[in-house]
Amino acid sequence: MPSFVVNTTQKFASPADRTAFLSEAANGIAAALGKDAQYMMVTVNHSEGQYFGGSEEPAAFCQLFSIGAINEANNTAVTKLVAELLHKYLHVPTPRVFINFNDIKVRGRFLSLKARITVFDVGCELGIW
Numbered sequence: 001m002p003s004f005v006v007n008t009t010q011k012f013a014s015p016a017d018r019t020a021f022l023s024e025a026a027n028g029i030a031a032a033l034g035k036d037a038q039y040m041m042v043t044v045n046h047s048e049g050q051y052f053g054g055s056e057e058p059a060a061f062c063q064l065f066s067i068g069a070i071n072e073a074n075n076t077a078v079t080k081l082v083a084e085l086l087h088k089y090l091h092v093p094t095p096r097v098f099i100n101f102n103d104i105k106v107r108g109r110f111l112s113l114k115a116r117i118t119v120f121d122v123g124c125e126l127g128i129w
Contacts, residue, residue: 001039002069004029004082008060009050010090018044021089025082032077033069052096059096060086070103 004025012018022042030037052059062082064070079099086092 001041002030002033002035002064002066003041004043004065005063006042006044006060006086007047007050007062008044008058008086008090008092009047009056010058010060010092011046012044012089017089021085025085028081028085029064029078032074032081033066034074035066035069052098057096058090058092060090060092060098062097062099063102064099065102065104067104067106070101075099075101 012021021044025042026040027037029042030040049056050059050061052061064078078101082099083094083097086097087094
């Protein structure tokens with residue numbers, strides 16, 4: 001089950017915006033990963049404070065966990081979608097979004113975590129380390 005978690009100080013303007021964000025994120029991320037949206041989980045956590053890039057301006061720290069499907073092409077598609085949704089519904093400027101992509105590897109009955117981090121700024125090239 002892919003899981004996408006957003007941590008931000010921003011709040012939704014209305015319950016309808018929250019529902020729309022959750023639905024669009026779940027369906028869009030699942031499609032970008034080639035996964036069934038029925039198994040996609042999206043969570044938004046609100047915090048009292050967040051310091052990123054030298055300031056407390058609106059920002060979002062996100063994590064995507066998936067068994068497979070974490071690769072440059074999919075990460076780029078997810079990054080674009082998430083940036084648009086966070087700006088549309090939570091007014092987070094795209095340069096103030098950080099996404100950590102986590103590829104879960106299944107080994108027998110055990111899972112291992114291999115993290116791949118992407119930082120993006122809409123005005124720049126996508127950088128994957």
